[in-house]
Amino acid sequence: MSPSRPLPDTTGVAVVGGGTAGLAVAVLLGRRGIPVTVLERQPEPAPAPRGEILQPNGLAVLARMGLLDTLAARPCAETVRYHFLRIGHGPLATFDYSELDHPHPTTLVLLPGELDTVLREAATALPTVSLHAGARVSGLCRNGERVTGVRVLVDGAEHTLAARFVAGADGAFSRVRRELPVGGRTVTYPEGYLTGLLPRPAGFNRDGCYYLGRGEILGLFPVSKDALYFFYLLSPAQYTARRAAGDTRWLAERMRAIHPPLGEAALAVGGWRELEFFPCIRVSTGRWYAPGAALLGDAAHSVNPHVAQGRNLALVDAEALAEAITPDLLAGNAPSPARLHRWERQRRPQAEALRALGDELVLFWNAKNPLLVWLRDRSFKGLARNPALRRQVTADIAGMGPLPLSPVQRARLISPW
Ligand SMILES: Cc1cc2nc3c(=O)[nH]c(=O)nc-3n(C[C@H](O)[C@H](O)[C@H](O)COP(=O)(O)OP(=O)(O)OC[C@H]3O[C@@H](n4cnc5c(N)ncnc54)[C@H](O)[C@@H]3O)c2cc1C
Known part of the structure; x- marks a missing residue:
């Protein structure tokens, strides 16, 4: 990013947050000729020492963006099978992505910085996108109810950036979300x-x-x-x-x-x-948009890492939001509330289903209670015996859903037959 480049006074879309969600939406909008300004509070990337799983839904977005091959050529591991084992006992079940009916029946495990580097390079190559590191958004500008820009702190000085639209991609503790009348709840999981x-x-x-x-x-x-x-x-x-x-x-x-x-x-x-x-954070937001602004990625819906979907949802959100924003934005046609409502209706069911799945997995996978542990292990063994249900669970985690198991299917998993 470019800490030294001066901030413009106006832009088409101000993207708050230069993580996966923000960079992906910037690339997609910038390629359509829409001026985008990305504001990232960190002066330079600080990649976390962790691996993350890119699932088939996230891989599909990257393939459509033409970035999957570039990413796959960087350090990463293509991982098709995940084994679940009981500590001290042995195998419970294996989930095999090659069984999925999907154009990308696999996962890529990589350091999250690798994905963000590829997205950042794609954004930097676009004349329509300007990236600003060390630029912390401190608040929103409004005209009545409508968001008309952001206030940004750079080197301790406050700037105002007028924007036709603001995309809040600033993570689980989103400043943009706190400033919008959208409601929301943040919960820290016990572990x-x-x-x-x-x-x-x-x-x-x-x-x-x-x-x-x-x-x-x-x-x-x-x-x-x-x-x-x-x-x-x-x-x-x-x-x-x-x-x-x-x-x-x-x-x-x-x-x-x-x-x-x-x-x-x-x-x-x-x-x-x-x-x-x-810490693991869950974010539920009452609404993902307000006049002149929308939330995406963790800012809208942070889910437990057990479902390994947060970064993938961020990519899918970015693609769908970019489609809802058209170049006539510059002529004053920011996406209407009706269009944003459709975007949210398209995206919310999957995010909510994965959030509920994450909560359920926390209850059983993290359990100390012997009954819950017994039910968990029995469910895994049931999945090991039942290829159709196992495929359905794999497809849900792969982002092909929501495809949650029905009560009857769950009962079948723990039954001895
Ligand atoms: C232990 C762990 C394991 C995980 N494993 C996986 C996995 O396997 N697969 C997966 O898909 N997901 C996984 N996730 C989740 C994933 O990391 C997040 O869902 C993803 O990073 C969300 O991307 P984002 O762009 O929405 O938000 P973020 O990555 O949080 O990016 C937000 C950006 O906004 C910036 N920002 C914040 N406030 C401001 C401000 N006021 N002004 C300017 N900039 C601001 C931040 O500095 C940050 O760069 C895991 C998470 C954890 C904690």
Whole structure:
């Protein structure tokens, strides 16, 4: 991004947030000749030490944008199968994306910075898009109810940027959402994730492994040919206590005990500076738009990482929102409330279904209660025996839904027959 480039006074679309949602919508609008100004508060990209799964729905958007091959040529791991295992017991079920009827029946696991780099490069190549790093949006400008621009802080000085439309892509704690009369609720889940990277041990194949225990989860996913991404469930209080104790050796030893083939690679876990703790946030928003503005990505609907969909939903939202904004915006025709309403109606059911699925997975996967653990393990074993239901669950996580299981299907999973 360009911290030194002066901010314009006016723009077509002011995009608040230069993450996946903001960069994707900027590329899509910029390619249609619409002037876009992206405002990102971070002075430079600060990629998190974690891997993320791009699902078939997100891959399809990137393919339509012509960026999938560029992304796939960067460090990443194509992962087709995810094994769920019970800690200390053995396999529960395997989900195989190659069984899906989808043009991209696979996932790409990568460092999130890789995707944002590809999007940023595509945006930078467009004369219609200007990217501004170190530009924090501090509020919205209005004429009556209508949003007419943003106030931006750059190097401590406040600027006003007039815009025909404002896209709030500023993440789960969205400033834009707080300023719009859209209602909303943010909930922090009881547990978050400690994440980091390890050297990928020889013999760790291309599959992802998800270990579930009683109140314990360890995920191990290849993220490139050399690196393995891990995530370990912890509550904020556990994280604070572990951190205060100083040493990270407990983590290396626990990972090695859960997945013995990690061997010496687990010892490369590093110190606290190489790890990061992420609380998990759920955002529900009453409405995703107001006159002159819309919310997308985590700003509209942050879901639990168990469904591995947040970044994919951000891409799909961006594509749909860009279609709702037409070049006659510049002649004063910002998308009407009716058009934005249609956009929200198109996108909301999937986001809500995945949010509900995320809550359900938190209840069962994170469970300590023996009954919930028993039901969870039994459901996984039911899925292992039932290819049609397993495919349906995989398709839901792959973003092909909403396709939630019916009560009868759920009962079938835990029945002994
Ligand atoms: C542990 C963990 C694992 C995850 N795994 C997956 C996964 O496997 N697959 C998946 O799809 N998703 C996953 N996610 C979710 C995914 O990271 C998010 O859904 C995704 O980053 C949302 O993108 P976004 O662009 O909407 O928001 P963000 O990535 O949060 O981007 C928002 C941007 O806005 C900027 N910003 C904020 N406020 C302002 C302001 N006032 N002015 C200017 N700029 C501002 C921020 O600096 C940021 O760059 C995971 C999340 C976590 C925590």
